[in-house]
Amino acid sequence: xxxxxxxxTIPGCAGYEEQAVTCEGLKKELGGSDDIVFNRxxxxxxxxxxxxxxxxxxxxxxxxxxxxxxxxxxxxxxFHEARSEQDVIDLIMSGRIYHYKHRKRKKLCDCIDDILxxxxxxxxxxxxxxVTFEMKGYEKRAVTEPTNENVLKGSKESFVExxxxxxxxxxxxxxxxDLRVVRMDIGERAKTAIGxxxxxxxxxxxxxxxxxxxxxxxxxxxxxxxxxxxxxxxxKPKSFFPQILFTERADKFCASILExxxxxxxxxxxxxxxxPVDINSFLQAPEDYALTFTASSVFRLLRYICAFVxxxxxxxxxxxxxxxxxxxxxxxxxxxxxxxxxxxFPSFIEVMLMLLAFEVLxxxxxxxxxxxxxxxxxxxxxxxxxxxxxxxILSPSVVITIAAAGISGFVVPSQDLSNAIRFCRVFxxxxxxxxGLYGVVAGLIAxxxxxxxxxxxxxxxxxxxxxxxxxxxxxxxxxxxxxRKLKKRPGNIDxxxxxRQGS
Amino acid sequence: MRRVSLLACILVSALLxxxxxxxxxxxxxxxxxxxxxxxGVDVCRDDPSMVEVxxxxxxxxxxxxxxxxxxxxxxxxxxxxxxxxxxxxxxxKHSDHVPEFSHVQYTIFGEDALKEGLVKFIDCFVRDAExxxxxxxxxxxxxxxxxxxxxxxxxxxxxxxxxENLDYDSHLLSxxxxxxxxxxxxxxxxxxxxxxxxxxxxxxxxxxxxxTGELPESEVATYGYAVLKDTRLVGFFDENISRGYSxxxxxxxxxxxxxxxxxxxxxxxxxxxxKTDTEASFxxxxxxxxxxxxxxxxxxxxxxxxxxxLKPESLKHIEQSLTETIKNExxxxxxxxxxxxxxxxxxxxxxxxxxxLRWNKLKNDWSETFTDLDISVEVCSRVLNSMIIxxxxxxREGN
Numbered sequence: 001x002x003x004x005x006x007x008x009t010i011p012g013c014a015g016y017e018e019q020a021v022t023c024e025g026l027k028k029e030l031g032g033s034d035d036i037v038f039n040r041x042x043x044x045x046x047x048x049x050x051x052x053x054x055x056x057x058x059x060x061x062x063x064x065x066x067x068x069x070x071x072x073x074x075x076x077x078x079f080h081e082a083r084s085e086q087d088v089i090d091l092i093m094s095g096r097i098y099h100y101k102h103r104k105r106k107k108l109c110d111c112i113d114d115i116l117x118x119x120x121x122x123x124x125x126x127x128x129x130x131v132t133f134e135m136k137g138y139e140k141r142a143v144t145e146p147t148n149e150n151v152l153k154g155s156k157e158s159f160v161e162x163x164x165x166x167x168x169x170x171x172x173x174x175x176x177x178d179l180r181v182v183r184m185d186i187g188e189r190a191k192t193a194i195g196x197x198x199x200x201x202x203x204x205x206x207x208x209x210x211x212x213x214x215x216x217x218x219x220x221x222x223x224x225x226x227x228x229x230x231x232x233x234x235x236k237p238k239s240f241f242p243q244i245l246f247t248e249r250a251d252k253f254c255a256s257i258l259e260x261x262x263x264x265x266x267x268x269x270x271x272x273x274x275x276p277v278d279i280n281s282f283l284q285a286p287e288d289y290a291l292t293f294t295a296s297s298v299f300r301l302l303r304y305i306c307a308f309v310x311x312x313x314x315x316x317x318x319x320x321x322x323x324x325x326x327x328x329x330x331x332x333x334x335x336x337x338x339x340x341x342x343x344x345f346p347s348f349i350e351v352m353l354m355l356l357a358f359e360v361l362x363x364x365x366x367x368x369x370x371x372x373x374x375x376x377x378x379x380x381x382x383x384x385x386x387x388x389x390x391x392x393i394l395s396p397s398v399v400i401t402i403a404a405a406g407i408s409g410f411v412v413p414s415q416d417l418s419n420a421i422r423f424c425r426v427f428x429x430x431x432x433x434x435x436g437l438y439g440v441v442a443g444l445i446a447x448x449x450x451x452x453x454x455x456x457x458x459x460x461x462x463x464x465x466x467x468x469x470x471x472x473x474x475x476x477x478x479x480x481x482x483x484r485k486l487k488k489r490p491g492n493i494d495x496x497x498x499x500r501q502g503s
Numbered sequence: 504m505r506r507v508s509l510l511a512c513i514l515v516s517a518l519l520x521x522x523x524x525x526x527x528x529x530x531x532x533x534x535x536x537x538x539x540x541x542x543g544v545d546v547c548r549d550d551p552s553m554v555e556v557x558x559x560x561x562x563x564x565x566x567x568x569x570x571x572x573x574x575x576x577x578x579x580x581x582x583x584x585x586x587x588x589x590x591x592x593x594x595x596k597h598s599d600h601v602p603e604f605s606h607v608q609y610t611i612f613g614e615d616a617l618k619e620g621l622v623k624f625i626d627c628f629v630r631d632a633e634x635x636x637x638x639x640x641x642x643x644x645x646x647x648x649x650x651x652x653x654x655x656x657x658x659x660x661x662x663x664x665x666x667e668n669l670d671y672d673s674h675l676l677s678x679x680x681x682x683x684x685x686x687x688x689x690x691x692x693x694x695x696x697x698x699x700x701x702x703x704x705x706x707x708x709x710x711x712x713x714x715t716g717e718l719p720e721s722e723v724a725t726y727g728y729a730v731l732k733d734t735r736l737v738g739f740f741d742e743n744i745s746r747g748y749s750x751x752x753x754x755x756x757x758x759x760x761x762x763x764x765x766x767x768x769x770x771x772x773x774x775x776x777x778k779t780d781t782e783a784s785f786x787x788x789x790x791x792x793x794x795x796x797x798x799x800x801x802x803x804x805x806x807x808x809x810x811x812x813l814k815p816e817s818l819k820h821i822e823q824s825l826t827e828t829i830k831n832e833x834x835x836x837x838x839x840x841x842x843x844x845x846x847x848x849x850x851x852x853x854x855x856x857x858x859x860l861r862w863n864k865l866k867n868d869w870s871e872t873f874t875d876l877d878i879s880v881e882v883c884s885r886v887l888n889s890m891i892i893x894x895x896x897x898x899r900e901g902n
Binding site for chain 2: 321322323324325326330333334336337340341343346347434435436438439446
């Protein structure tokens with residue numbers, strides 16, 4: 001579907017790249033939008049030399065523009081002596097206006113790009129040139145605490161929507177000359193700034209060039225959400241499983257860069273993206289590296305167990321209650337039978353109903369404002385947990401099972417992986433309905449097969465559990481090793497320099 | 504897409520291959536099944552060629568939300584059949600629920616059934632994968648298994664619970680050691696030693712415990728061990744000597760015993776640890792003599808006198824009393840075993856393991872050798888401590 005964009009021409013832009021800069025040209029291209037300001041000002045006292053100031057209202061710091069650009073043009077003696085527009089341009093370019101970033105533009109397209117990215121432009125109609133000054137001054141959100149990845153120990157800074165603020169957050173943590181930020185403007189129309197961030201000499205060069213190539217191949221109108229970039233970067237876009245890690249934490253992002261991974265920051269999105277990653281990356285929390293290795297290893301193991309519990313518990317429940325009652329202790333059978341007396345539905349219908357109710361409640365809680373969301377949770381808990389049991393629509397054991405699976409799923413730090421587990425959980429329940437535990441095992445094998453077939457820029461998704469002959473199996477995966485023993489970077493991403501700490 | 508199609512083809516082929524109807528396991532909702540907990544096997548009195556199998560199951564009455572659990576109802580069903588499996592199938596045919604045999608915890612054989620031979624009835628339990636190999640096996644002594652199952656369960660009191668408690672007691676009191684189906688099979692396959700099965704008997708509700716709810720007619724109690732020779736019942740070890748059997752077979756766990764101190768007052772001892780060594784004395788390849796050496800250690804749990812019984816002379820008396828009692832129990836088991844003409848104490852098995860070359864010459868006429876064998880017992884008892892009390896309450900020197 002995206003090939004359509006490659007053949008599409010932008011309406012009204014024929015020869016747009018070659019046009020010279022004029023006010024008329026600008027007005028024509030920008031379509032007379034009311035937020036684009038065109039001001040005619042006089043450069044010297046005689047008022048014979050007039051130029052046009054163009055900027056997008058709300059995107060520039062007007063005080064700065066007044067004081068740094070317009071005021072000198074109006075009152076500085078230097079500009080009184082200018083006799084032509086070329087003189088003014090020469091004076092500006094020779095430094096008569098103090099500004100850190102000004103550029104002379106002859107092409108209309110360059111000038112428009114600058115104006116739209118937060119510059120003010122001085123248009124010289126006679127010479128058909130423009131000088132632009134970068135004066136971004138739009139409102140932006142301050143750096144705040146992360147909302148989704150809170151930790152007790154560790155940094156409280158999260159990424160914001162501003163590209164430059166985000167790159168600065170990274171720079172501040174990684175003060176090395178090897179840090180590279182490669183900016184690409186993606187999108188035929190929106191020109192969204194995307195930064196590829198990596199450590200030169202550490203990140204794998206092949207991976208880097210592949211990422212650049214894939215990003216450069218995007219011919220969409222613009223990048224508004226992260227999923228658009230992700231779809232072009234991953235090899236298996238139809239998979240349920242997340243293949244790019246996102247984080248809102250600057251410290252987690254920097255830690256990944258130091259490991260040799262490659263980061264991507266997108267203008268307007270308060271998260272950064274990390275690739276290549278493996279399945280372990282989605283089960284690790286930033287706090288793992290703040291705690292002692294014993295504590296973090298225990299918590300990590302707990303996360304793996306919880307992920308497995310969240311995945312298989314409903315399916316195993318259906319299997320055992322429908323096919324393999326002999327697996328339960330006799331007393332537990334009696335108590336389950338007692339609780340199911342009067343419930344008209346078979347176990348798998350109960351489980352499917354409960355799973356559906358759980359997902360609906362979850363979705364409702366996410367979409368509603370926070371205050372109402374809590375009400376929905378309470379109503380849901382009362383209705384599903386109490387009324388449904390009293391009315392003999394569901395049995396208590398189903399509620400316990402689905403609640404256990406649901407809560408275990410919340411232990412997984414990555415929401416994307418948690419979502420994948422939710423989908424797979426339903427798939428496994430369907431398998432269990434057909435063939436009990438045989439079906440569950442067959443379903444698990446199918447999921448495992450799929451996971452083993454995913455690769456991200458040459459990194460197997462299930463590595464280091466597969467494809468490394470067992471090496472690094474316990475390096476920084478299910479258990480976090482003692483810091484002094486973590487001497488090498490993850491080998492599965494094949495970093496250019498794999499030594500993390502010297503001996 | 505190709506892979507998915509391939510997977511779908513395999514699945515459809517598996518489902519429609521027609522090889523077997525039951526390609527996938529049989530589906531039953533859990534509330535449709537009837538959990539059978541105990542099975543009793545008897546010879547049919549009307550027609551001795553038939554088998555009478557009694558099934559004890561529990562059903563659940565509907566629970567209230569507040570209470571969480573339901574009320575259990577004990578249900579006893581008896582089916583006659585040509586074989587045990589036949590009776591089992593008949594139960595399935597006549598029951599309004601699907602009987603689930605995988606939860607059978609206990610199998611009780613009637614005395615008459617065992618006299619006919621255990622092999623005749625046990626094969627079904629071993630062959631049918633639905634039964635658990637951990638099922639414990641008992642013998643109903645003095646009654647049929649059917650009577651035992653019918654008289655010992657009501658809605659509130661359930662035979663399986665009582666037997667479960669006996670399991671626990673067995674470790675505490677060493678009166679009987681439960682035997683699983685696998686162990687029985689191992690004993691029956693052994694050509695050297697007899698099979699030993701714990702025995703149960705019916706007892707009237709003679710104790711004064713106060714229960715709420717409906718009481719059963721009788722309750723079960725342990726009654727020593729049944730001794731099987733060539734798979735047939737030949738006799739019993741009574742309960743008063745069953746501890747001796749545990750010591751001789753080195754399966755002793757823990758036991759309480761009451762002896763008298765030097766003043767004739769009673770002292771309760773807890774035997775916490777016991778180990779029995781067997782020493783064989785040969786003359787060439789001829790087995791002359793067997794010595795069992797039991798080493799016991801115990802603690803004082805209770806005394807009735809006000810004396811300080813931790814004094815060396817008192818302790819010595821207590822230890823001697825304990826030694827004598829235990830020794831008598833062990834000798835009684837050996838004598839009873841000899842009287843039954845069967846190695847019920849597993850001596851042959853022990854000889855095979857400890858003296859394998861000599862055993863080859865002994866094994867052919869082991870029954871006769873065992874019956875004529877000179878077996879002596881030595882017991883060494885030690886009182887280790889008296890819990891946290893050195894002197895009893897109200898102790899006065901000289902009292």
